[in-house]
Amino acid sequence: VGEEGVLELPTVPQVATRLNAQHSTAILTDWKARFESAYDIEFRDFVDHVSRDLSPEGPSAWDGYIAAVTADAALVSLDKDGEKQDLDFPETPSFYTEK
Structure with missing residues (x-):
């Protein structure tokens, strides 16, 4: 939400179901599915840096x-x-x- 508009993250790619003349996708009920891979990448980078006695580069x-x-x-x-x-x-x- 900003002064001139709203930003929205794109929907996470999901499997769509076509059944009984309907097209549907599941709705994510929490943040985990959306950000799981990002957290994993960030965590691996943190461990990699710390294990080499380097300062982490992430947030x-x-x-x-x-x-x-x-x-x-x-x-x-x-x-x-x-x-x-x-x-x-x-x-x-x-x-x-x-x-």
């Missing part, structure tokens, strides 16, 4: 913090009829930027 706790604050601001905006919410983040702590 950090700081990235999670920024995402959470942004999501909270989006919810406030929805509660206030789409009123723009300013985001003011502190400087990224150095231990997140040092490799």
Whole structure:
């Protein structure tokens, strides 16, 4: 949800069923099926880097913090009829930027 429109992830490719003159697909009931392979790739990359004594390259706790604050601001905006919410983040702590 943005100021000028909405972004939506595409539907995960699924098997379609044609039966009794109807065409149907299952509806995902949680996030696991959509993001399972992405989490697997991210986890493998993390283990690969850490096992070689390298800093992980994926998202950090700081990235999670920024995402959470942004999501909270989006919810406030929805509660206030789409009123723009300013985001003011502190400087990224150095231990997140040092490799």
